[in-house]
Amino acid sequence: MPKQINHQIVRRLKKTSRVLSVIISMVGFFALVGWQFNILFLMRVIPKLPIIAPNTAMAFLLGGAILFLAGNGKISKNAVLRIFSYFSIIVILLLGLLTLLEYIFKVSFGIDGMLFSKVQGLAPVRMSPQSAFNFLMTGISLLFIFNQEKKTRIKIGQIIVLLTGAVSLLSLFGFIYSIPSFYTIAPYKGMAAHTAVAFVMMFFGILLAFPEHGFVRIFSSRGLSGLAARRLFFTLMVIIFGEVAIAGGREIGLYNFSSEALFHLAIITGVFVYLIFFAFRSLDELGRMETSLAKTKELDRAKTEFVGMASHQLRTPLTAISWYSEMLLSKDAGELSLKQADYLKEIYTGNQRMIDLVDDLLNTSRIDMGTLKAKPELISLTEVMDGILDEFSHQIKQKNLNLEKKFSRNLPRVLLDPEHLGIIFQNIISNAVKYTQPRGKILVEIRKKNSHVLVKIADNGWGIPPGQQKKIFTKLFRADNVRKRDAEGTGLGLYIARALVKKSGGEITFESKEGKGSAFYVTFKV
Amino acid sequence: MKKTILIVEDELPMLKALSDKFFLEGFDVLNAQDGAGGLKSAIEKKPDLIILDIFMPVMDGKEMFKKLRADEWGKTVPVIILTNLNPDDKTLDALMKNGPSYYFIKSKWKLEELVAKVKKQLEK
Numbered sequence: 001m002p003k004q005i006n007h008q009i010v011r012r013l014k015k016t017s018r019v020l021s022v023i024i025s026m027v028g029f030f031a032l033v034g035w036q037f038n039i040l041f042l043m044r045v046i047p048k049l050p051i052i053a054p055n056t057a058m059a060f061l062l063g064g065a066i067l068f069l070a071g072n073g074k075i076s077k078n079a080v081l082r083i084f085s086y087f088s089i090i091v092i093l094l095l096g097l098l099t100l101l102e103y104i105f106k107v108s109f110g111i112d113g114m115l116f117s118k119v120q121g122l123a124p125v126r127m128s129p130q131s132a133f134n135f136l137m138t139g140i141s142l143l144f145i146f147n148q149e150k151k152t153r154i155k156i157g158q159i160i161v162l163l164t165g166a167v168s169l170l171s172l173f174g175f176i177y178s179i180p181s182f183y184t185i186a187p188y189k190g191m192a193a194h195t196a197v198a199f200v201m202m203f204f205g206i207l208l209a210f211p212e213h214g215f216v217r218i219f220s221s222r223g224l225s226g227l228a229a230r231r232l233f234f235t236l237m238v239i240i241f242g243e244v245a246i247a248g249g250r251e252i253g254l255y256n257f258s259s260e261a262l263f264h265l266a267i268i269t270g271v272f273v274y275l276i277f278f279a280f281r282s283l284d285e286l287g288r289m290e291t292s293l294a295k296t297k298e299l300d301r302a303k304t305e306f307v308g309m310a311s312h313q314l315r316t317p318l319t320a321i322s323w324y325s326e327m328l329l330s331k332d333a334g335e336l337s338l339k340q341a342d343y344l345k346e347i348y349t350g351n352q353r354m355i356d357l358v359d360d361l362l363n364t365s366r367i368d369m370g371t372l373k374a375k376p377e378l379i380s381l382t383e384v385m386d387g388i389l390d391e392f393s394h395q396i397k398q399k400n401l402n403l404e405k406k407f408s409r410n411l412p413r414v415l416l417d418p419e420h421l422g423i424i425f426q427n428i429i430s431n432a433v434k435y436t437q438p439r440g441k442i443l444v445e446i447r448k449k450n451s452h453v454l455v456k457i458a459d460n461g462w463g464i465p466p467g468q469q470k471k472i473f474t475k476l477f478r479a480d481n482v483r484k485r486d487a488e489g490t491g492l493g494l495y496i497a498r499a500l501v502k503k504s505g506g507e508i509t510f511e512s513k514e515g516k517g518s519a520f521y522v523t524f525k526v
Numbered sequence: 527m528k529k530t531i532l533i534v535e536d537e538l539p540m541l542k543a544l545s546d547k548f549f550l551e552g553f554d555v556l557n558a559q560d561g562a563g564g565l566k567s568a569i570e571k572k573p574d575l576i577i578l579d580i581f582m583p584v585m586d587g588k589e590m591f592k593k594l595r596a597d598e599w600g601k602t603v604p605v606i607i608l609t610n611l612n613p614d615d616k617t618l619d620a621l622m623k624n625g626p627s628y629y630f631i632k633s634k635w636k637l638e639e640l641v642a643k644v645k646k647q648l649e650k
Contacts, residue, residue, distance in 0.1 A: 315610040319632040320539040326637050327543065332550050355634070 004222045005212050009230070013211035013220060017071045020205035025064030027198045031057035035116045043192075050184075052192040053127035054115040055095050059135050060198050062088040063142065067202070070146040071209040085146050089139055095127075096135030103129050103188065128184070128191045130167050134199050137164045141206055155214040161206045168199030172240070176247040197244070224282055231278050235271045242267040300369070307365050314358045321351045360492040363423065364475065367499040374417040374503055381446050381453055381524075382407045384418055388425040389444065392433055400439045408447040412526045420500045427493035428457045428520050434489065435482055436461030436517070451526055458519035464512040472510070473498045481514065529648050530554040532573040534564030534590065535608065536582040540632070544577065547637050548644070561585025565593055572599055574648055577640075580609045580621070588621055595624045604647050606640075608632055 031052045034042025043051045066085050075081050098109050112126040127135075137160055144157030171191045174182025184190030191199075211220040218229045246263045249255060255263075325348040327333060329341065336344065366372040389396075389403070396403055432442050436459040445456040464472055464479050471477045476491040501508040501522055512518035531548055535541040536559050545555045556573055558564035562585040568576060576594070580587040587607070594600035604627040627647050630640060 311610060315632060316537055316540070319610070320537075320543065323540070323543040323547075323637050327547060330638070332547065359634075 005217070005220050006222045006226060009220045009226070010211050013208045014071055017205045017208035017211075018068055020201045020208070021064045021067035021071065023064070024067065024198050024201050024205065025061050027194055028057045028060030028062075028064060031194075032061065032115075050128065050190045050192045051125050052195050053112065053125045053131070055099070055112065056127040056131050056135075056192070056195055058115060059092045059095050060195075060202075063092055063135075063138055063202060064205075066142050066146055067205050067209060070142070071205075076147055082147070085142075089142050089146065092135050092142070093139035096132045096137075096139055099127055099132035100129065100136060102126065103132065125189065128195075129188055130171060130183070130185065130191050131195055131199075134164045134167050134202075137161065137167075138199075138202055138206070145206065145209065151213050154210045158207055158210070158214040158216060161203055164199055164206075165203035168196050168203060169240075171196040172200055172244065176243045178247075178250075200240075224286060227282065227285075231275070235275060238271060238274075239267060303369055307362060307369070307371070311358070311362045315355070318351060318355050318358065322348065322355065325351065357490055360490050360496060363496050364492050367496065372420075372500075372503065374420055376415045376417050376504075378413040378415055379418050379421065380411070380413055381421070381455060382411060384421050385425055385444060385446060385455070388422060388429060391426070392429055395433050396442070399433065399436070401433065401436060402439070402441045404441065404443045406443065406445040406447070411446060411448060411453060414453055414524050414526055416504050416524060420504060424497045424500050424504075424522065425455075425457075427497040428522070431493060432457055432459040432461065432518075435459070440517075448526070449523065452523040453526055455522040455524075456519060457522075458517065460517035463514040463516050463518050464510075465514050469510075469512060473508075528552065528554045529575070530556060530571065530573040531575045531577060531644065532556040532558065532564065532568055532571070533577045534558045534561065534582070534587065535577070535579040536560055537579070540579075543637065544640075547641065551641050551645075553644075561587060561590030565590050568594060568600065568603070569597060573603070575604045575606065575627075575644060577606050577608055577644070578626075580607065591621060591624050591626070604650075606630065606644065606647070608640075 030042045032054065033039065034052075035054050035057065040051075066088050069075050069081055069085060075085050095111070098111055102108055102111075141157040141161040141164070144153045144160065147153075168191075171183035174180065174184075174190075175193050175196060180190060183196065207216050210216065218225060219233060220226060221229075242263075246260060246267075249263075250260055325344050328336065329344050329348065363372070385407075389405070429442075429444070436442060441460045443456070443458040445454075445458075447454055462481050462485070465481055468477075468479050472479065473494050475495045477495075478489055478491040482489070498508050504524060506522060506524040508520065508522050510518060510520045531553050533541060533544045533548070533555060535544060535557075538559075541557055541559065545557055548555050556567055556571060558567050560582045564576070564578070565585065567573075578587045578591060582590075587609075591605060591607075594603070594605070605624075606628050607621055607626045608630050610632050628643055630643075
């Protein structure tokens with residue numbers, strides 16, 4: 001995907017599109033009012049320039065309404081609106097297409113005067129060829145975008161409306177610089193000034209209705225490119241509307257040629273000053289972003305170092321306790337009384353728990369920091385499992401648990417990190433051993449299932465309460481029934497196991513009934 | 527004949543435990559508390575096996591190991607790396623290139639198991 005979207009900007013652009021759509025409809029509406037009540041000003045705004053045709057006004061009224069609805073996203077949800085939109089778009093398309101045909105084949109379908117007959121001695125005007133073309137394009141574009149179905153449709157609609165933009169901007173510049181050939185195609189009459197403005201608004205309105213799609217996306221993207229696009233667009237608007245204002249002033253004779261030149265200069269200078277200012281500010285911002293990125297990296301490195309240090313520092317004294325109690329227990333320092341041996345065993349077991357806890361905490365922080373890297377090799381799941389079961393043989397014997405192993409023969413080797421796999425099995429089996437009553441059963445099964453190897457570890461122990469089953473992979477979670485019976489355990493085991501299974505590209509699921517037992521299923525791709 | 531092992535470990539409690547244990551198991555034990563001393567002792571006395579810690583002052587285990595492997599005699603002597611690093615640490619990656627016989631995460635192994643590994647290695 002390209003850059004991320006700034007949703008606040010998206011909302012603003014959509015709002016702009018809606019405002020434009022309302023203005024477009026109003027242009028159409030007031031022109032129709034002008035035709036109805038013979039108000040010449042509403043028909044052409046600037047004297048001497050072409051008059052807006054009634055059909056043009058009608059098409060703007062409808063087009064603006066559809067754009068408003070499409071941008072709101074209401075059409076797809078409402079059947080009545082959908083039918084209205086289809087109808088309106090067809091009207092716009094037909095107006096454009098039929099008028100073009102009239103020009104091409106030099107005929108009259110009588111559509112020009114269908115809304116109004118003669119007004120103030122003016123025959124109902126036909127819309128200009130450019131307007132007809134623009135409505136055809138606008139209609140097609142609206143047809144693509146109005147239902148908001150697919151991104152590709154919106155993209156196509158955006159591209160088609162570019163033609164509308166090109167033709168109307170050309171006309172607009174024709175008015176601004178008094179070049180009639182830009183807004184008229186001889187011998188036909190030209191586009192009205194406010195028609196050109198309304199088309200430009202329609203062009204931007206359609207583009208901004210879906211600022212998160214198509215090439216318009218750049219304007220709503222986060223980061224410097226989006227910022228630059230928006231700023232440059234803003235300056236473009238300043239130039240266009242500035243020039244329109246200058247042209248308007250000239251047409252009504254507000255100033256002479258030399259002061260007009262001064263206004264042009266003022267716009268250009270203003271735009272340049274703004275752009276230069278903006279460019280330097282962006283450089284500053286870029287610099288800040290780089291600094292903060294460097295800081296983040298530094299922080300990450302510091303965290304990693306801290307975890308490394310902690311693991312070293314915590315493990316060293318724990319190892320010393322472990323080794324010395326082990327030596328004392330194996331009578332390396334002479335005979336012990338029964339009581340002394342008993343106490344020492346407690347020290348040894350307690351210390352071992354602490355070591356496991358430190359390992360769990362370190363693994364958790366490595367998972368959370370993303371520093372846990374897998375080193376896959378082709379390994380046999382059964383060999384790793386046997387090794388882990390050996391580690392638990394003492395506890396299994398002590399609790400008189402019945403361990404059943406069902407390993408299929410000729411299992412394929414899998415590409416996995418043996419250490420990670422060991423931790424996964426260890427955590428699940430440790431739970432099975434811990435949370436099954438004495439003389440209970442544990443089943444460990446490894447078999448092939450389609451293109452996967454399935455490891456099932458089941459017990460007939462205490463199970464997981466139904467209300468808490470969703471949480472068992474959550475960090476630090478321990479089920480109530482387990483918490484009551486056994487103070488041991490950190491609530492990290494299954495969190496670590498699942499993270500490692502995911503990292504290995506496998507899956508872990510389970511089923512459990514409270515009081516009946518649990519079964520964990522781990523699958524890996526072969 | 528008694529086999530000689532060199533233990534290079536900067537933490538005194540660990541060094542004492544290891545050297546006592548291996549002495550009781552019937553080995554001749556040489557001690558060093560940093561890489562420089564370890565390297566000197568190794569090349570002079572040519573032990574049958576070296577147990578090497580990683581984090582040490584003066585010269586760390588990583589560098590000592592590299593220098594040891596550069597020596598004609600040191601190329602083949604069995605080395606068991608003893609560490610509390612995480613196995614995915616870069617330092618450990620670098621170490622593995624020099625071909626140790628084993629590496630142990632200290633806290634995860636019993637002394638007994640270490641002794642068993644050493645004995646097995648020396649039988650080879």
